[in-house]
Amino acid sequence: MNAFEQALEWLGQPDRWSWTAPSGIPYRTLEHLGFSALSLVIAAALAVPSALVLAHYRRGAFLASSAVNIGRAIPSFGLIILFWYLASRWEVNTSFWPLLLALVALALPPLFTNTYAGVVSLEPESVDAARGIGHTEVQIMLRIELPLALPVVLAGARVAFLQLVATVAIGAIVNNGGGLGRFIVDGFAEGARGYGEILAGGLAVIVLALACEGVFALLERFAVPRGLALSRQATMTTRPA
Numbered sequence: 001m002n003a004f005e006q007a008l009e010w011l012g013q014p015d016r017w018s019w020t021a022p023s024g025i026p027y028r029t030l031e032h033l034g035f036s037a038l039s040l041v042i043a044a045a046l047a048v049p050s051a052l053v054l055a056h057y058r059r060g061a062f063l064a065s066s067a068v069n070i071g072r073a074i075p076s077f078g079l080i081i082l083f084w085y086l087a088s089r090w091e092v093n094t095s096f097w098p099l100l101l102a103l104v105a106l107a108l109p110p111l112f113t114n115t116y117a118g119v120v121s122l123e124p125e126s127v128d129a130a131r132g133i134g135h136t137e138v139q140i141m142l143r144i145e146l147p148l149a150l151p152v153v154l155a156g157a158r159v160a161f162l163q164l165v166a167t168v169a170i171g172a173i174v175n176n177g178g179g180l181g182r183f184i185v186d187g188f189a190e191g192a193r194g195y196g197e198i199l200a201g202g203l204a205v206i207v208l209a210l211a212c213e214g215v216f217a218l219l220e221r222f223a224v225p226r227g228l229a230l231s232r233q234a235t236m237t238t239r240p241a
Contacts, residue, residue: 006196007203025180025204032179032208035171036164039103040157046104047111048153055119056141064116067109076106076167084174099171099178106167107160114156118149154223158216165212169205180204 010016018024054060083098122145130144146153172178172185183201187194 003195003199006193007200008196010196010200022182025183028180028182029204029208032165032168032181032205035099035103035168035179036161036212039100039164040107040161042100043104043107043111043160044157047108048115051112051115052119052141052146055116056137056145058120060116061120064113067112070109074106076102076163077170077173079105080167080171080174094174095176099168099175102171103164103167106163110156110160110163111153114159115149115153118152119145121152122148150223151220154216154220158213158220161212161216162209165209166205169201180208 013023015021015023016025019026019030021027051060051064054063079102080098083101084094086092087094087098126144126148127140130140135143168179169181169184172181178185180201183197183204187197187199187201190197
């Protein structure tokens with residue numbers, strides 16, 4: 001029996017599509033998305049406000065460029081192992097916090113750099129006009145700069161979330177949950193008999209990542225005001241090459 005036949009047999013098991021049993025793909029998918037979404041929310045709460053303030057006052061350019069380099073250099077699996085080791089030394093719950101902290105750390109760089117870049121790239125006339133009619137600095141940041149930079153911020157969130165979806169699967173090595181990655185790890189533990197489970201788990205992660213990519217594409221389309229999208233498109237078409 002080859003891996004494809006094993007995968008079909010594994011997918012045909014009665015509990016494989018359960019929403020309540022840990023052996024079910026829907027159950028693990030919700031677990032996978034829950035870890036990813038929680039990490040993205042925490043990272044956004046930390047990165048977006050700080051990047052918005054620094055970009056508004058045109059400070060922290062070195063920090064923004066450093067965040068890009070750090071995000072590219074840090075291996076995700078290394079972070080997971082590091083936090084797992086620290087949690088085990090400090091007798092903290094190793095089935096939740098190591099993976100969560102590693103995911104938040106991975107999501108911070110793209111969220112911070114995209115927010116910063118989106119704000120500093122805005123035309124200064126918009127900010128000057130808002131300041132001229134009496135807007136406070138906080139109002140300018142929340143009502144002018146953040147909405148105008150929203151397409152770039154959402155692009156950073158999309159990159160971060162797809163990275164999180166991939167990393168949650170890796171986290172199953174040190175995490176009792178691990179989402180869909182749990183099937184891959186369990187399949188490796190079974191040796192040749194688990195090739196079908198490995199294949200099915202890998203395909204499930206790929207399908208989930210593609211689905212999340214599509215959701216974020218729709219989110220970017222509907223979350224950005226139509227007038228802003230048309231204005232950006234007109235700017236791109238009229239800008240000289």
